[in-house]
Amino acid sequence: MLFSALAFRPAYFVIGAAALALAACGGASSDEAADSAGAETIDESATGAFAEMTRGKADAVVTVIEYASVTCPHCATFHEQVYPTIKENYIDTGKVRFVFREFPTSPANLSIAGSMLARCAADTGGMDAYFLVLDTLFKTQGDPRQRTGWIYSENPREELIKIAAQAGMGEDDLDACINREELLDFLNENVKTGRDKYDIRSTPSFVVNGTVRHFSSVEDMSAALDEAIEKAGE
Numbered sequence: 001m002l003f004s005a006l007a008f009r010p011a012y013f014v015i016g017a018a019a020l021a022l023a024a025c026g027g028a029s030s031d032e033a034a035d036s037a038g039a040e041t042i043d044e045s046a047t048g049a050f051a052e053m054t055r056g057k058a059d060a061v062v063t064v065i066e067y068a069s070v071t072c073p074h075c076a077t078f079h080e081q082v083y084p085t086i087k088e089n090y091i092d093t094g095k096v097r098f099v100f101r102e103f104p105t106s107p108a109n110l111s112i113a114g115s116m117l118a119r120c121a122a123d124t125g126g127m128d129a130y131f132l133v134l135d136t137l138f139k140t141q142g143d144p145r146q147r148t149g150w151i152y153s154e155n156p157r158e159e160l161i162k163i164a165a166q167a168g169m170g171e172d173d174l175d176a177c178i179n180r181e182e183l184l185d186f187l188n189e190n191v192k193t194g195r196d197k198y199d200i201r202s203t204p205s206f207v208v209n210g211t212v213r214h215f216s217s218v219e220d221m222s223a224a225l226d227e228a229i230e231k232a233g234e
Contacts, residue, residue: 025072025105025203040065040197040210049119050186053100053130055087060097061232062090062225065207067194069105070114071151075204076138078215085218090225100134101190103203110156113178115187117160120177121167129167136163 040063068075090096102119104111114137122130140163142149150159157174164174177183194200198212206213206221208228215221 025069025074040207048123049180049183051122051127053119053122053127053134054097055100055127055131056091056097057094058097060094062095062209062228063097063099064225065099065101066204067101067103067190067198067200067207068204069103069111070118070134070137071107071111071141072105072203073141076141078204079135079138082215082218082221086221086225089222095229096225100131101194102187103191103194103200103205104187105203107151110151112184112187113156113160114150116178116180116183117164117169117174119183119186120173120180121164121169124169125167133163133167136166 068078086096087098091098102115104115118130118133118137121133125132137150140149140159142152144152147153150156150163153159161171161174164170164177169177194205198205198207200212202214204214206215208224209232213221213224215224
């Protein structure tokens with residue numbers, strides 16, 4: 001079994017049995033806002049693999065937290081078709097702070113391994129390396145019908161080794177990474193926070209200044225961000 005050392009550890013099954021049963025890729029289609037849990041203060045103290053992975057100004061008036069999975073095709077669509085425009089218009093202009101949090105979905109062993117790889121890349125390359133790996137994981141998910149991409153490959157491990165190389169990591173680095181118990185526990189906490197604090201049940205899900213939202217287009221998300229920016233300025 002691929003990643004057998006990862007798959008048989010007890011902490012893995014905490015994610016698989018408890019959290020993934022509640023998470024579905026693209027399970028929510030409504031753009032209506034859920035009840036607000038209150039804006040969350042982003043902890044800036046951690047570094048490397050355990051840092052909050054952010055883009056944009058720390059003092060932006062709006063904070064968007066995305067809960068997503070690297071094996072979720074709807075998440076990949078967002079990052080390829082929606083995120084670039086949001087980044088250009090809101091994040092790069094200092095209006096919005098963007099936070100990415102992993103919320104693994106099936107296939108669980110690959111989703112977790114990909115998430116761990118991205119975080120391990122941050123140990124040496126910082127957030128730039130993290131988002132480089134994250135973007136590559138989304139862009140190279142592949143097509144299940146044609147058995148292409150790292151998820152649907154006959155040897156996903158070899159594909160992840162290639163992705164790791166982009167961040168200066170070798171095969172041994174990847175193997176060491178996916179066996180980091182404390183990092184797996186950290187991902188577990190991301191899932192638990194999303195589930196308990198925000199009732200996250202599908203990916204991608206977004207928390208805009210404490211309010212859970214789901215977006216289907218650039219226009220929908222832009223409208224919600226404009227509204228949040230205006231409200232924050234009142």
